Amino acid sequence: MIGVIDYGSGNLKSVTNALEKIGQKFMLVDRSGKLNEVDKVILPGVGAAGYAMTELTRRGFTEILRNLKTPFLGICLGMQLLAEYSEEGEVRCLGVIPGKVRKFGRQGLPNSTILKVPQIGWNKVSIINETPLFEGIDDEQYFYFVNSYYLPVDGGNLIARACYGAEFAASIQRENYYGVQFHPEKSGEAGLKLLTNFCNLC
Amino acid sequence: MLIIPAIDIIKGNCVRLTQGDFGKQKIYSKNPLNVARNFVLSGAEFLHVIDLDGAKSGKPENRDLIIELRNKINVPLQVGGGIRTFETIRDYLDAGIDRVILGTKAFEVDGDFLKKALSEFGADKIVVALDVKNGKLMVEGWLRGVDEDLEYALLRLKVIGVKYLLVTDITKDGTLKRPNFDLIRDASDFGFEVIAAGGISLEDDLRILKGISRAVVVGKALYEGRLNLGKILAISRAGNFNSNLSKRVIPCLDVKNGRVVKGVNFLNLQDAGDPVELAKIYSADGADELVFLDISASLEGRKTLLAIVEKVAREIFIPFTVGGGVRILSDIRGLLNAGADKVAVNSAAVLRPNLIREAAKQFGSQCVVVAMDVKKVGKKWKIFINSGSEETDFEVIEWAKMVEKLGAGEILLTSMDRDGTKAGFDLELLRTVSEIVKIPIIASGGAGSLQDFKMAFEKGKADAVLAASLFHFGEISIRKLKDFMNLSNISTRL
Numbered sequence: 001m002i003g004v005i006d007y008g009s010g011n012l013k014s015v016t017n018a019l020e021k022i023g024q025k026f027m028l029v030d031r032s033g034k035l036n037e038v039d040k041v042i043l044p045g046v047g048a049a050g051y052a053m054t055e056l057t058r059r060g061f062t063e064i065l066r067n068l069k070t071p072f073l074g075i076c077l078g079m080q081l082l083a084e085y086s087e088e089g090e091v092r093c094l095g096v097i098p099g100k101v102r103k104f105g106r107q108g109l110p111n112s113t114i115l116k117v118p119q120i121g122w123n124k125v126s127i128i129n130e131t132p133l134f135e136g137i138d139d140e141q142y143f144y145f146v147n148s149y150y151l152p153v154d155g156g157n158l159i160a161r162a163c164y165g166a167e168f169a170a171s172i173q174r175e176n177y178y179g180v181q182f183h184p185e186k187s188g189e190a191g192l193k194l195l196t197n198f199c200n201l202c
Numbered sequence: 203m204l205i206i207p208a209i210d211i212i213k214g215n216c217v218r219l220t221q222g223d224f225g226k227q228k229i230y231s232k233n234p235l236n237v238a239r240n241f242v243l244s245g246a247e248f249l250h251v252i253d254l255d256g257a258k259s260g261k262p263e264n265r266d267l268i269i270e271l272r273n274k275i276n277v278p279l280q281v282g283g284g285i286r287t288f289e290t291i292r293d294y295l296d297a298g299i300d301r302v303i304l305g306t307k308a309f310e311v312d313g314d315f316l317k318k319a320l321s322e323f324g325a326d327k328i329v330v331a332l333d334v335k336n337g338k339l340m341v342e343g344w345l346r347g348v349d350e351d352l353e354y355a356l357l358r359l360k361v362i363g364v365k366y367l368l369v370t371d372i373t374k375d376g377t378l379k380r381p382n383f384d385l386i387r388d389a390s391d392f393g394f395e396v397i398a399a400g401g402i403s404l405e406d407d408l409r410i411l412k413g414i415s416r417a418v419v420v421g422k423a424l425y426e427g428r429l430n431l432g433k434i435l436a437i438s439r440a441g442n443f444n445s446n447l448s449k450r451v452i453p454c455l456d457v458k459n460g461r462v463v464k465g466v467n468f469l470n471l472q473d474a475g476d477p478v479e480l481a482k483i484y485s486a487d488g489a490d491e492l493v494f495l496d497i498s499a500s501l502e503g504r505k506t507l508l509a510i511v512e513k514v515a516r517e518i519f520i521p522f523t524v525g526g527g528v529r530i531l532s533d534i535r536g537l538l539n540a541g542a543d544k545v546a547v548n549s550a551a552v553l554r555p556n557l558i559r560e561a562a563k564q565f566g567s568q569c570v571v572v573a574m575d576v577k578k579v580g581k582k583w584k585i586f587i588n589s590g591s592e593e594t595d596f597e598v599i600e601w602a603k604m605v606e607k608l609g610a611g612e613i614l615l616t617s618m619d620r621d622g623t624k625a626g627f628d629l630e631l632l633r634t635v636s637e638i639v640k641i642p643i644i645a646s647g648g649a650g651s652l653q654d655f656k657m658a659f660e661k662g663k664a665d666a667v668l669a670a671s672l673f674h675f676g677e678i679s680i681r682k683l684k685d686f687m688n689l690s691n692i693s694t695r696l
Contacts, residue, residue, distance in 0.1 A: 011538065018519055021516070046568065114636075114640060116640055116641060117640055118567070120568070121447050122490055123446050145447075154410060163446045166413025166414055167444075185519060186519060186520060191519060192519055
């Protein structure tokens with residue numbers, strides 16, 4: 001049973017529609033107590049890190065998520081919340097992986113270049129380390145991104161990377177925690193394959 | 203990004219230190235001029251010369267050698283080490299040195315040396331060296347610590363007008379242990395033109411730095427043969443814009459009473475099929491996103507649309523936008539709840555711009571697409587509403603800036619003049635708008651040939667392109683279009 005965390009941040013429906021499509025049983029988890037009933041956790045998220053952390057704390061998720069032993073997949077903001085700190089809202093996050101989430105676009109590009117922010121669209125994902133999450137997915141596969149903030153590639157725990165103005169982490173892993181910056185539920189066949197892989201993790 | 207090879211000099215020899223430790227020096231050549239010549243032969247366009255004796259003593263000990271380098275080498279030089287007086291600065295600049303690097307004097311507690319130097323010589327000639335060891339600023343050959351807080355220093359330097367900042371993590375310098383990326387990022391965030399230094403040793407370091415610094419100083423890695431100058435110069439130059447984001451192709455499906463319709467300018471509407479089936483076909487064909495436009499203009503039509511949206515959301519897993527007759531916030535909420543990823547607003551936003559702000563706040567900017575219909579009236583590009591029937595006082599530039607400020611995530615820009623003509627997109631309109639806002643532009647109106655799409659991306663600077671009848675009538679297949687884009691070197695998701 002997959003638990004999809006509902007903390008008022010983002011469109012859950014896309015994720016649950018995708019899970020239904022791949023035939024996975026899931027339930028919405030809006031209070032930490034319900035986590036007992038699931039064996040995998042998905043943390044989706046679209047929106048601001050500051051607001052998200054407040055909501056996660058309010059619903060009692062923060063400590064439990066920090067100490068989770070079951071497979072966990074953070075999507076987009078859900079991945080960023082795994083970091084120590086986010087510039088979005090200047091907020092401390094879960095701190096499961098090291099690093100600081102930064103905003104695209106303020107850094108050293110030539111003046112003539114406009115970097116559109118947020119990044120919206122399909123970007124090429126290069127796999128750096130083989131993991132079960134990307135099993136059966138080609139290297140340099142395109143996935144769909146919508147993000148203004150990113151996790152740099154040099155923080156460690158990197159599974160895959162992409163480039164938008166700056167090199168950024170497309171996917172990370174630390175033990176049972178996985179994160180993807182892109183939206184697998186919006187990335188066509190490749191995305192559904194990734195979600196299937198996650199659901200098949202032991 | 204500029205690669206700047208380094209030449210550090212002690213007693214006329216070309217050396218490298220480790221972590222700035224004079225006790226850990228290695229002499230690589232007794233002839234710095236030769237070293238410089240070789241760098242230039244390999245393609246270097248700028249050189250970094252440090253008078254280490256000068257850094258320690260406070261006087262330009264190796265000045266004559268440096269001037270000789272200036273006279274015999276024909277690329278710009280930036281010089282540092284022992285530059286502590288106006289006389290020294292003037293001497294170097296007059297001799298043709300392009301920039302002087304100030305370390306110690308930039309962090310002096312009393313006096314306005316730096317401020318006066320910037321005023322006297324100009325910010326283009328001054329590089330401030332930010333040398334950090336375990337969070338502490340170091341000066342005088344990196345031998346003395348300074349009390350000033352790092353972040354405060356960055357702010358102070360920014361305020362007095364420093365343009366170039368040479369950022370070095372001393373603990374990384376000469377270690378071949380990769381640079382301190384976070385330090386460089388933090389400095390970059392303040393808005394300086396950052397020259398990164400200290401520890402650069404892998405090609406990947408350059409790829410990462412490409413997104414965060416304007417230039418990189420490379421030292422030991424070149425001397426030890428860890429990095430090949432020719433190769434890293436190629437990396438730094440590859441593609442003038444570091445990004446693999448693909449340009450998007452978006453079919454538009456007009457929906458009326460539960461069916462997709464096709465026609466030209468709303469005339470002779472023919473049934474084109476079931477929305478969900480068509481969505482699946484386009485998705486399989488390679489469409490990057492879809493747009494559904496409700497042209498029912500009725501309450502019944504709206505209910506049917508919601509049902510379609512729910513169905514589409516269960517069947518296709520690429521992003522889709524829904525628009526047409528969206529009037530109030532609850533319309534937007536309804537569509538998003540039904541499963542739409544984004545909602546397009548047009549006339550309603552013009553009549554009540556705050557709708558954009560409210561929607562962006564509640565649902566997030568990424569969900570809000572502002573569609574605008576534009577027609578040239580005299581010399582101005584005017585905004586039209588109500589399916590292009592009514593001219594407003596808004597001009598496209600002011601409206602585009604306004605919607606961006608209000609929180610729109612994207613702009614869907616339709617040229618009414620070109621729509622249905624197949625004469626190509628209005629490239630001037632597209633480029634004008636694309637260059638004044640920082641949000642993506644979806645081009646619409648005028649697609650007729652493969653070449654038109656190419657122009658929209660290349661000349662029009664569009665981030666995405668929308669087309670309807672061209673795809674519906676099967677005149678161009680998405681697959682074919684994408685192959686063409688790929689061959690034209692346009693970043694495409696194949």
